[in-house]
Amino acid sequence: MKTRLLALVVVAGCVPSHNAVFGPVDREIERRIGLSATWHEHVDPHVPAAIGTLLEKPLDRDTAVRIALVTNRRLQAQYDRLGIAASEIATATVLPPLDVDLETKLSKSGSIEEIELDVTQDILQLIQLPQRRAIANADLDAARARAVAATVELVARVELAYLDVVAAQQELELRQTAFDAASASAEIAERQYAAGNISDLALVRERGQREQARIELGRAQVDVETRREALNGELGLSGESTRWTVGNRLASLPATMPALDSLERDAVASSLDLSALRADAEAAAGRIGVARVRAWLPELGVGVAADRTDGEWDVGPAVSIGLPIFNQQQGPRARANAELKRSRNEAIATAVELRAQARAVRQRVLGTYAEARHLRDVVLPLRQRVVDEALKQYNAMNASTFELLVARRDLVDSARQYIDSSRRFWRASADARALARGAMPRAGGDEPRMQASSTTSEGH
Numbered sequence: 001m002k003t004r005l006l007a008l009v010v011v012a013g014c015v016p017s018h019n020a021v022f023g024p025v026d027r028e029i030e031r032r033i034g035l036s037a038t039w040h041e042h043v044d045p046h047v048p049a050a051i052g053t054l055l056e057k058p059l060d061r062d063t064a065v066r067i068a069l070v071t072n073r074r075l076q077a078q079y080d081r082l083g084i085a086a087s088e089i090a091t092a093t094v095l096p097p098l099d100v101d102l103e104t105k106l107s108k109s110g111s112i113e114e115i116e117l118d119v120t121q122d123i124l125q126l127i128q129l130p131q132r133r134a135i136a137n138a139d140l141d142a143a144r145a146r147a148v149a150a151t152v153e154l155v156a157r158v159e160l161a162y163l164d165v166v167a168a169q170q171e172l173e174l175r176q177t178a179f180d181a182a183s184a185s186a187e188i189a190e191r192q193y194a195a196g197n198i199s200d201l202a203l204v205r206e207r208g209q210r211e212q213a214r215i216e217l218g219r220a221q222v223d224v225e226t227r228r229e230a231l232n233g234e235l236g237l238s239g240e241s242t243r244w245t246v247g248n249r250l251a252s253l254p255a256t257m258p259a260l261d262s263l264e265r266d267a268v269a270s271s272l273d274l275s276a277l278r279a280d281a282e283a284a285a286g287r288i289g290v291a292r293v294r295a296w297l298p299e300l301g302v303g304v305a306a307d308r309t310d311g312e313w314d315v316g317p318a319v320s321i322g323l324p325i326f327n328q329q330q331g332p333r334a335r336a337n338a339e340l341k342r343s344r345n346e347a348i349a350t351a352v353e354l355r356a357q358a359r360a361v362r363q364r365v366l367g368t369y370a371e372a373r374h375l376r377d378v379v380l381p382l383r384q385r386v387v388d389e390a391l392k393q394y395n396a397m398n399a400s401t402f403e404l405l406v407a408r409r410d411l412v413d414s415a416r417q418y419i420d421s422s423r424r425f426w427r428a429s430a431d432a433r434a435l436a437r438g439a440m441p442r443a444g445g446d447e448p449r450m451q452a453s454s455t456t457s458e459g460h
Contacts, residue, residue: 021086021140022079028148032270032437033155037079038070055237055244061162064235064246068158069151071236078150085136085143092132096122099301099320120303120320127300128290135286142279149272149439154234156434156441160427161231162246167423168220168227169248171416175213175220178412182206182213185405206402250422253372258365263432264358270438273350281343287336295329298322354440361431361441368425375418383411 029037038047047070054063069075098121105114125132189206192198232242268274299322307314390407393399431441 016086016089021082025079025082025144025147028144029151032148032152033065035066035069035155037075037151052241055241058245058247059162060247061159064162064231065155065158067237068154068235072154072234073236075150075154078147082140082143082147085140088139089133089136092136093129095125099303115306115308117306117308118303118318119305120301120318122299122301122320124294124297124300128293131286131290135283135290138279138283138286142276142283145272145276145279149276152272152434152437152439153441155437156430156439158231158234159430159433161227161234163250163423163426163430165224165227165231165246166248166250167419168224169246170250170419172217172220172224173248174412174416174419175217178409179210179213179217181405181408181412182210185402186210188401250419250426253369253376253422253425257369258429258432260362260365260432263362263435264355267354267358267435267438268351270436271350271354271440272438273440274347274354275438277343277347277350281340281347284336284340284343288333288340291329291333291336294324295333296324298324298329350440354435357441358432358435361428361435364428365425365432368421368428372418372421372425375414375421379414380411380418383407383414387411 026037029035051067051070054067057063059067098119101116101118101120103116186206186209189198189203193200193203228242232238237244299320301318301320303318303320305316305318387404387407390399390404394401394404434441
């Protein structure tokens, strides 16, 4: 009769503590964005009530970011990956089962005549323990870098979504103003038509302008709601918590052109994606080393062999060696080599993409800043002057009501263009900030906005 018994032998197989795993991440997040992250299991019980209080007041950008860091569950899921990576450290420091081989021989009477006992332990993993632990630590470093990157990227997305909500609300106000002007113009036209002072063409044109303005107002209303829901998604809010409000004005443009000459260099130097890929490459290189050893020595066990015959025990050393006849670790070696090549190629590609994105973001920041400044300092004052002059001519009875209303519609349209260019400037600035903090912006640049108002002076 032969029986194999397995017993686990653990050598320092403990999972690192929460502070050991998450502490470096928290410190890195605070260094990069100036705020602390929160692992959801460690949330202070007073935090939900505090968030509720914040939501009762108009949100600003910083408050929205603080809320998202606590309530966004996708970010929490990314943090949970740290626990998965940390568990691999414990796995790396656990020896395989103790191999106990018990063999007995029975006599014809059924009594035990001879006992053979072999106890061996595979020590190859013990020899490779430092290498395996280094691999697990590299995997943990990669998970940490990706957790920090996920946090920085969330902050950037919240900033972008917040800017879009504020800009959409401003645009809604302008669309309402444009509709009111078009509606007033159409009402005047209808009264003049009834008095026989204007043609059918003029009346139809004014009615068409009013209905087009109504459509654009409806689009703006829908845009506000969809932008709010996008921000709700980033904040992780639902139900009654979605009834927040925000300030209805974008921040003023900075007094001077932003200095972004070092953005490309800073983006590469601080890239968290590159840090994670370097850690991936380090782990893959370690796995190649482990697989190479096991290719020619898959198993090395040492232990004790004991034999009892006629009531007497003989004890001696036991050694077991695996022979790599059929399995020479071809699969693990090929996989580790492929992982190493992939990490290196990903790192090169990421660096190229980072540089290209940094240059593109810099151009977007500078271009939108110049555009917004020109609209604010040149175009809007000119449009306002046209309105003022049209009002003077109207008061002097040298200009019609339609000319005055058209001038005001043109001013509203230029104001809308300024809001849009200002929004694009702040979005580009948020992307630049994310790059400098070490993240790769995922938003893909500016989103298309509504087409320019069709309620212009054409035809008047």
